[in-house]
Amino acid sequence: xxxxxxxxxxxxxxxxxxxxxxxxxxxxxxxxxxxxxxxxxxxxxxxxxxxxxxxxxxxxxxxxxxxxxxxxxxxxxxxxxxxxxxxxxxxxxxxxxxxxxxxxxxxxxxxxxxxxxxxxxxxxxxxxxxxxxxxxxxxxxxxxxxxxxxxxxxxxxxxxxxxxxxxxxxxxxxxxxxxxxxxxxxxxxxxxxxxxxxxxxxxxxxxxxxxxxxxxxxxxxxxxxxxxxxxxxxxxxxxxxxxxxxxxxxxxxxxxxxxxxxxxxxxxxxxxxxxxxxxxxxxxxxxxxxxxxxxxxxxxxxxxxxxxxxxxxxxxxxxxxxxxx
Amino acid sequence: xxxxxxxxxxxxxxxxxxxxxxxxxxxxxxxxxxxxxxxxxxxxxxxxxxxxxxxxxxxxxxxxxxxxxxxxxxxxxxxxxxxxxxxxxxxxxxxxxxxxxxxxxxxxxxxxxxxxxxxxxxxxxxxxxxxxxxxxxxxxxxxxxxxxxxxxxxxxxxxxxxxxxxxxxxxxxxxxxxxxxxxxxxxxxxxxxxxxxxxxxxxxxxxxxxxxxxxxxxxxxxxxxxxxxxxxxxxxxxxxxxxxxxxxxxxxxxxxxxxxxxxxxxxxxxxxxxxxxxxxxxxxxxxxxxxxxxxxxxxxxxxxxxxxxxxxxxxxxxxxxxxxxxxxxxxxxxxxxxxxxxxxxxxxxxxxxxxxxxxxxxxxxxxxxxxxxxxxxxxxxxxxxxxx
Numbered sequence: 220x221x222x223x224x225x226x227x228x229x230x231x232x233x234x235x236x237x238x239x240x241x242x243x244x245x246x247x248x249x250x251x252x253x254x255x256x257x258x259x260x261x262x263x264x265x266x267x268x269x270x271x272x273x274x275x276x277x278x279x280x281x282x283x284x285x286x287x288x289x290x291x292x293x294x295x296x297x298x299x300x301x302x303x304x305x306x307x308x309x310x311x312x313x314x315x316x317x318x319x320x321x322x323x324x325x326x327x328x329x330x331x332x333x334x335x336x337x338x339x340x341x342x343x344x345x346x347x348x349x350x351x352x353x354x355x356x357x358x359x360x361x362x363x364x365x366x367x368x369x370x371x372x373x374x375x376x377x378x379x380x381x382x383x384x385x386x387x388x389x390x391x392x393x394x395x396x397x398x399x400x401x402x403x404x405x406x407x408x409x410x411x412x413x414x415x416x417x418x419x420x421x422x423x424x425x426x427x428x429x430x431x432x433x434x435x436x437x438x439x440x441x442x443x444x445x446x447x448x449x450x451x452x453x454x455x456x457x458x459x460x461x462x463x464x465x466x467x468x469x470x471x472x473x474x475x476x477x478x479x480x481x482x483x484x485x486x487x488x489x490x491x492x493x494x495x496x497x498x499x500x501x502x503x504x505x506x507x508x509x510x511x512x513x514x515x516x517x518x519x520x521x522x523x524x525x526x527x528x529x530x531x532x533x534x535x536x537x538x539x540x541x542x543x544x
Numbered sequence: 545x546x547x548x549x550x551x552x553x554x555x556x557x558x559x560x561x562x563x564x565x566x567x568x569x570x571x572x573x574x575x576x577x578x579x580x581x582x583x584x585x586x587x588x589x590x591x592x593x594x595x596x597x598x599x600x601x602x603x604x605x606x607x608x609x610x611x612x613x614x615x616x617x618x619x620x621x622x623x624x625x626x627x628x629x630x631x632x633x634x635x636x637x638x639x640x641x642x643x644x645x646x647x648x649x650x651x652x653x654x655x656x657x658x659x660x661x662x663x664x665x666x667x668x669x670x671x672x673x674x675x676x677x678x679x680x681x682x683x684x685x686x687x688x689x690x691x692x693x694x695x696x697x698x699x700x701x702x703x704x705x706x707x708x709x710x711x712x713x714x715x716x717x718x719x720x721x722x723x724x725x726x727x728x729x730x731x732x733x734x735x736x737x738x739x740x741x742x743x744x745x746x747x748x749x750x751x752x753x754x755x756x757x758x759x760x761x762x763x764x765x766x767x768x769x770x771x772x773x774x775x776x777x778x779x780x781x782x783x784x785x786x787x788x789x790x791x792x793x794x795x796x797x798x799x800x801x802x803x804x805x806x807x808x809x810x811x812x813x814x815x816x817x818x819x820x821x822x823x824x825x826x827x828x829x830x831x832x833x834x835x836x837x838x839x840x841x842x843x844x845x846x847x848x849x850x851x852x853x854x855x856x857x858x859x860x861x862x863x864x865x866x867x868x869x870x871x872x873x874x875x876x877x878x879x880x881x882x883x884x885x886x887x888x889x890x891x892x893x894x895x896x897x898x899x900x901x902x903x904x905x906x907x908x909x910x911x912x913x914x915x916x917x918x919x920x921x922x923x924x925x926x927x928x929x930x931x932x
Contacts, residue, residue, distance in 0.1 A: 240568060240569060241567060241568030242567065242569030242807070242812070243569070337668075378568060395762070395766055396761075396762045397763055397765070398763050399760060399762055400760075400761060401761055402763075427917070428598055428600065428917045428919075429598050432598070432599060459880070459883075461880055462876060464869075467872060467873050467876070470869060470870040470873040471873060473870070474873050474874055474877060477861070477862060478861070478862060480861075481860065481862065483860060483861065484853060484860040484881070485857075485860040485862055487841075487842035488857070488860070488862075488877050488878055488880070488881035489877065490842065491841070491842070491877075491880055491881045491884045491885075492880050495880050495884070497915060498915070528810075
């Protein structure tokens with residue numbers, strides 16, 4: 220066993236990017252983290268940037284869209300759709316909507332600018348910076364003053380590949396454009412990402428082969444190519460450990476024999492226990508691989524028995540994130 | 545269920561192309577490889593094309609690092625290979641490499657080709673242009689299909705959030721590359737020219753204002769680089785256009801079947817349903833669902849309900865001795881059983897919703913959550929038992 224690094228304090232940050240492979244539970248971890256912070260009185264916004272809006276559904280609200288809307292007490296949400304973000308940014312920067320519409324709303328220019336220059340990625344992260352700047356009175360900008368609108372911004376990022384593109388986009392834009400407003404904007408966004416007091420990344424994974432490999436790869440890319448802190452790894456959906464002490468394990472053989480003798484549901488229970496023990500052993504191997512290869516703080520979240528994820532399930536998950544508060 | 549299973553086996557036997565779709569993390573690659581193996585064991589000559597297999601699977605199949613290259617898989621390692629078995633090849637797709645091949649094919653002169661390869665924006669466009677990876681998977685499918693040599697090609701598509709992107713990929717890619725950008729960033733002309741001045745000649749003062757805005761935004765150097773790339777690329781458009789048409793023709797053909805892999809959870813299944821409906825709209829032949837990693841449970845399989853399981857373990861034959869440690873073990877074992885039963889019932893609930901939506905007409909098979917990772921031929925064959 221490698222020594223475990225101390226847990227991060229996520230609620231002391233301003234911006235937490237939640238990143239991971241598709242299907243590992245990024246949205247759920249983002250929502251739970253938001254709920255945890257909101258429960259402690261922080262003003263929180265969860266920003267989705269994956270296109271499909273899931274946050275409002277999790278909280279059983281109508282879709283909020285690009286304009287922040289309430290999800291729960293102290294908790295807001297918004298969906299950063301690239302088109303809306305690009306429009307907002309360009310109209311503000313170009314000052315004239317007409318110019319924006321003439322030049323950038325061209326259905327051919329827009330996708331090309333986005334793909335080749337990573338413009339929409341940069342501006343999506345730029346919107347996170349706006350949220351960081353935003354004051355209660357609505358003013359936004361590096362020089363805005365007054366009480367902050369949000370204490371914590373949780374970014375539910377798209378799946379790993381695109382999520383990494385988002386975080387790489389400021390540097391990529393600076394490499395391409397040497398001058399001009401885009402370059403200046405990219406510089407500011409990169410400064411926010413690199414600020415270790417304010418900004419961090421939480422990697423979410425499952426204790427399985429592919430997600431773990433992808434997590435290790437993502438962490439490597441972040442370390443080599445993006446100047447940003449990684450707070451740690453949340454291992455989601457882990458099979459709960461059946462026995463916690465050697466004393467308990469010592470009784471297993473006896474209980475097992477009894478259950479098999481009894482047959483029926485008791486025998487089913489024994490077979491399920493055996494499966495859980497094997498599942499857990501496999502999960503432990505994957506977790507150990509993460510631990511040794513990355514040396515980052517790890518937090519396990521057990522698989523929940525809920526049918527649908529609702530506010531109650533999110534609160535249960537939030538309790539598991541407490542050690543990283 | 546057996547009727548549906550029959551149909552799934554028939555699909556692999558009767559089609560020339562099987563496209564396996566699904567969101568990321570649902571086990572598409574293993575299902576594709578297993579179906580391909582099944583068809584090969586039935587006597588067909590099969591190629592499975594995959595985009596991003598788990599490293600251990602790629603290693604054990606011997607395709608790791610071999611991009612865009614059909615590699616024969618030695619079925620003899622399986623042991624009892626049935627008489628009359630066909631063959632299995634696997635290919636790891638490489639979007640970037642396919643772009644390069646396509647540019648080589650459609651470029652009208654070596655000069656154009658080199659100009660594109662040398663352009664830094666080509667690199668970025670071929671890697672990150674939206675839909676590019678999916679489009680190149682289709683391109684490679686078409687090319688391989690045209691060359692022939694296989695009875696069946698199984699395509700494991702790139703993971704996309706809504707699993708539909710690739711269907712629109714040809715259109716989208718064309719929209720991006722076609723007239724628009726080209727038409728007004730630069731007119732169609734051969735050779736070297738100043739895009740700005742050429743554009744001005746053709747389009748007049750309104751365009752001048754636009755170039756000024758773009759130039760102010762990104763610098764003239766960037767604009768000129770993009771314009772040069774796009775100008776060179778415009779030569780390739782006719783080739784791309786006709787290929788995109790051929791791709792759609794192949795996808796809509798009677799010889800092609802689409803399958804959808806999904807996990808039994810709400811998000812994955814609702815995306816699967818959306819996909820099912822969209823394929824129907826696009827006039828593309830959808831042939832069935834594979835619901836993968838269904839959590840098994842003895843109680844759920846017997847049609848049991850959680851309510852049927854007593855809360856107390858002693859009611860089913862366990863004893864409590866009064867030793868707190870042993871009693872805790874009994875409770876842990878019983879709680880675990882109730883938990884696993886609940887998981888299985890949750891999965892069943894979600895699949896019921898799928899069945900209700902699709903009616904009886906759409907076949908689907910269930911694959912239980914198998915233990916461990918599927919990373920070799922033997923494991924793929926094990927999976928096949930559920931895909932028949």
